[in-house]
Amino acid sequence: MFWLLCALLTLVVAAAIAAPLRRARDTGAPSAAAYDLRVYRDQLREVERDLERGVIGGDEAGRLRNEIGRKVLDADRRLAEPSPSRHGGKMAGAGIVLLLLLAGAFGLYLYQGAPTAPDLPLSKRIAAAERAYDDRPNQAEAEAAAPERDKPKVDDEYVALVEQLREAVAKTPDDPQGLTLLATNEMRLGNMIAAREAQQRLVDLRGDQASAQELLRLSALMIEAAGGLITPEAEEVLARALQKDRSLPQGRYLLGLLQLQNGRPDRAFPVWRQLLEEGPYDAPWNAPIRAGIRDLAWLAGHPDYVPPEPEATGMPALPGPDADAVAAAEDMTGEERQEMIENMVAGLESRLATEGGSPEEWARLIGSLAVLGQTDRARAIWNEAQQRFGATPEAIAPIRAAAEKAGLIE
Known part of the structure; x- marks a missing residue:
């Protein structure tokens, strides 16, 4: 059944590729010489109209007739030349390309696929999964x-x-x-x-x-x-x-x-x-x-x-200090405020180490440690984040941006 479907699809594709070339051959698409001949004849009629309107003189009209006439004779000669293999050559070239594509696809399937593998019903696939599990x-x-x-x-x-x-x-x-x-x-x-x-x-x-x-x-x-x-x-x-x-x-x-x-x-x-x-x-x-x-x-x-x-x-915002903590910080000395910030950062680091967290929280921790001047700890967090999120580009992106801003990545 599989090979029958492949054969039918191949015939459909081959017919679709050959159809435009076959239509061009059957309708007898005009050649370049025929097109030139129509143009030259239009030019001769235009010379006669210009002569009648008095735009050009008789001598000029005669010169133009002779020049255009020579081009007409050349186009007639080219049009009369036999070209029986023009469309046949295109069809042959298309056939060769099609055969190469089909042969390449078949060879690729034999190399990468499993032509001798039998069809597996759902029950057998589940049984195979159970064996792999065991x-x-x-x-x-x-x-x-x-x-x-x-x-x-x-x-x-x-x-x-x-x-x-x-x-x-x-x-x-x-x-x-x-x-x-x-x-x-x-x-x-x-x-x-x-x-x-x-x-x-x-x-x-x-x-x-x-x-x-x-x-x-x-x-x-x-x-x-x-x-x-x-x-x-x-x-x-x-x-x-x-x-x-x-x-x-x-x-x-x-x-x-x-x-x-x-x-x-x-x-x-x-x-x-x-x-x-x-x-x-x-x-x-x-x-x-x-x-x-x-x-x-x-x-x-x-x-x-x-x-x-x-x-x-309901994506939540990243946690931060509450209103009471902000109000209390206003009355602190610089050293007390620094200690409070360090405690908050240490709490975030501990929570990420034990419970995990979002990539944005990891990025926030790296940035906070860098601001506090704890570059070594920030680098250790960046290394751990690469192990956790490195396989997922969209997850590691904000963390990488924070590491770059902190100067951990050159």
């Missing part, structure tokens, strides 16, 4: 096979501070705050396996008291360390996080990604659709969803789906 590599295998990451460039002073943090955590391995800081800073250095191990120790230390956010962060680090693959172990941790808090948007995004990785767009689409409709529009997990939601909807059997516009999700 045959996923475990966390250790996925980490071993993951491509090597490009490490961000950081200052030697920052690396030394992280090394001191490692030594401190090694001395007090049951310190939750130390493990949290170590996981964050290892992630900023691009050491995803080390970050995952620190977060794993934190979750093991917490036991049943581990929060949904801590479990979600562990799952995300496991996915990063596995090169983006959601392994069975990462899925189990993700399920624990969602069991504690079903509303976690980042967790639901990863749940949809899990279904997509295993060939089930029909299950991924409703999860991601709900995230888009809930908003906010500028949520970091929604940027990659918006980039592919239309294709996903088509694969899931919803070809008419239209993503919500920003107004429909």
